[in-house]
Amino acid sequence: MSYQEFLAERDKIDYLIQQGYYIKNVRENLSGAFVEFELKMPDSSEKKDTTQILHIQNADARKYFSSLLIRQMKQAK
Amino acid sequence: MADLSINLAGIKSPNPFWLASAPPTNSGYQVQRAFEAGWGGAVWKTLGEPILNVSSRFAAVSFNGQRVMGFNNIELITDRPLEVNLKEIYETKKRFPDRAVVASLMVEPKREKWHEIVKRVEDVGVDGLELNFGCPHGMAERGMGSASGQVPELVEKQTYWVKEVAQTPVIVKLTPNITDITATAEAAVQGGADAISMINTINSLMGVDLDTWNTIPHVSGKGAHGGYCGPAVKPIALNMVAECARHPRIHVPISGIGGISSWKDAVEFMLMGATGVQVCTAVMHHGFRIIEDMIEGLNHYLDEKGIASVMDIVGKSVHKYSNWGGLDLNYKVVARINTDVCINCNKCYISCEDASHQCIDRLTDENGKEYLKVREEDCVGCNLCSIVCPVDGAIDMVEIPSEHPPMTWNERQAAISGLNSCNVDVK
Numbered sequence: 212m213s214y215q216e217f218l219a220e221r222d223k224i225d226y227l228i229q230q231g232y233y234i235k236n237v238r239e240n241l242s243g244a245f246v247e248f249e250l251k252m253p254d255s256s257e258k259k260d261t262t263q264i265l266h267i268q269n270a271d272a273r274k275y276f277s278s279l280l281i282r283q284m285k286q287a288k
Numbered sequence: 289m290a291d292l293s294i295n296l297a298g299i300k301s302p303n304p305f306w307l308a309s310a311p312p313t314n315s316g317y318q319v320q321r322a323f324e325a326g327w328g329g330a331v332w333k334t335l336g337e338p339i340l341n342v343s344s345r346f347a348a349v350s351f352n353g354q355r356v357m358g359f360n361n362i363e364l365i366t367d368r369p370l371e372v373n374l375k376e377i378y379e380t381k382k383r384f385p386d387r388a389v390v391a392s393l394m395v396e397p398k399r400e401k402w403h404e405i406v407k408r409v410e411d412v413g414v415d416g417l418e419l420n421f422g423c424p425h426g427m428a429e430r431g432m433g434s435a436s437g438q439v440p441e442l443v444e445k446q447t448y449w450v451k452e453v454a455q456t457p458v459i460v461k462l463t464p465n466i467t468d469i470t471a472t473a474e475a476a477v478q479g480g481a482d483a484i485s486m487i488n489t490i491n492s493l494m495g496v497d498l499d500t501w502n503t504i505p506h507v508s509g510k511g512a513h514g515g516y517c518g519p520a521v522k523p524i525a526l527n528m529v530a531e532c533a534r535h536p537r538i539h540v541p542i543s544g545i546g547g548i549s550s551w552k553d554a555v556e557f558m559l560m561g562a563t564g565v566q567v568c569t570a571v572m573h574h575g576f577r578i579i580e581d582m583i584e585g586l587n588h589y590l591d592e593k594g595i596a597s598v599m600d601i602v603g604k605s606v607h608k609y610s611n612w613g614g615l616d617l618n619y620k621v622v623a624r625i626n627t628d629v630c631i632n633c634n635k636c637y638i639s640c641e642d643a644s645h646q647c648i649d650r651l652t653d654e655n656g657k658e659y660l661k662v663r664e665e666d667c668v669g670c671n672l673c674s675i676v677c678p679v680d681g682a683i684d685m686v687e688i689p690s691e692h693p694p695m696t697w698n699e700r701q702a703a704i705s706g707l708n709s710c711n712v713d714v715k
Contacts, residue, residue, distance in 0.1 A: 213645070213666055214663075214665040214666045234707065235707075236707065236708055237704045237707060237708060238708075239704070274617050274618065274695070274700075275692075277617075277695060277700040277703065277704070278618060278692035278693070278695050280700075280703050280704065280707065281693075281695055281699065281700070281703045282692075284703055284706065284707070
């Protein structure tokens with residue numbers, strides 16, 4: 212089910228954003244999009260990976276992270 | 289009553305409906321009867337060295353009971369001497385001074401040939417010239433028509449030769465048998481064209497007879513490609529008009545041609561940038577008197593919209609025509625089936641299941657009655673179900689508000705490109 216795939220991938224994206232990650236890099240190829248997230252201001256006391264890569268395959272989810280990316284870039288200006 | 293008069297590059301007519309250069313404008317008898325019926329202008333059947341025609345010449349595609357959805361011809365330009373045509377043009381213009389009489393011209397791509405015919409035609413008082421760079425059959429085999437019209441350099445050069453001597457506005461009629469019509473349109477502008485017209489007919493073979501295996505039409509058992517026109521070509525023509533209208537270097541008026549059969553078609557062409565329209569196939573099918581409905585319909589439309597002059601609608605939709613990359617990816621519509629109107633024919637279900645995104649469910653209510661329901665979250669808004677639905681009002685395409693602002697493909701790619709080339713510091 213396409214919508215279920217979207218929800219699953221959107222939730223993964225949202226989770227990282229809520230954890231303080233931002234989109235650092237996007238690589239797209241025949242398999243979809245590989246979105247690299249990096250943690251903003253990593254807390255050295257916490258053992259957290261500072262980068263995470265999500266493989267986004269669903270078309271709506273690829274639109275979703277793109278909208279978040281544009282918003283992120285506007286906020287950074 | 290709105291003002292229906294137009295001014296196309298200096299050629300004035302009392303309404304935007306002209307007859308296209310074709311069999312209905314073959315003679316003074318026909319054009320004068322057309323003017324009596326109310327046509328605003330006529331582009332005379334193409335003048336040049338008189339040709340020889342074959343028999344038979346026409347064929348049509350009918351679809352599901354609708355006659356003449358598409359029409360094909362292998363008739364060439366005028367088969368009458370220039371003097372005969374010029375005499376009738378003179379008489380027609382004298383009798384109908386307020387109508388636009390435009391002479392379509394086609395000669396070999398030689399400077400002196402163009403100069404000669406332009407001077408002789410203008411002597412009888414035409415309002416303008418239309419250079420036929422579009423006719424795809426017969427004449428093209430002799431280097432004229434679309435054979436000239438497919439080569440931008442030839443379009444530019446021949447337009448320039450005509451403009452060297454022409455005293456009246458010059459319209460360049462373009463062939464659609466080319467990958468990008470803006471290339472030849474731009475060449476016409478470079479050559480000095482005062483206006484462009486499009487589209488001429490599209491290369492076509494109408495069919496093959498299953499019993500005789502002859503082409504349709506055939507000439508003693510042999511066929512040759514013809515020119516396709518009629519309602520079926522309207523979307524192709526409309527796109528080409530719009531592509532030229534929105535092109536920054538094509539800044540001359542456009543005369544729209546291609547499948548125009550009603551006032552509604554005319555309005556669409558004018559909204560997409562045509563200053564006026566030319567009609568042929570609809571007249572070949574129904575006769576000159578269709579102009580009565582066209583004028584009446586256009587008048588009502590403009591009055592209802594509160595628009596004083598038809599010229600005020602020219603080009604009003606051009607800014608809405610974009611490249612795909614400029615469309616909003618976050619805009620969403622979904623199908624909604626009105627079960628009180630739906631007749632449960634399952635056409636939408638079959639189409640969605642077999643050819644689209646499998647988002648219509650066949651369900652049964654508590655009374656055992658079957659009904660169809662769209663899973664809106666899975667619907668991509670392709671429109672297929674509403675297109676195939678045989679019942680008006682049974683399926684609505686409903687806009688779903690987006691939680692995100694508009695985002696085009698171009699904006700998305702620019703954002704990703706910008707991100708990857710120089711990472712934005714948001715820390």
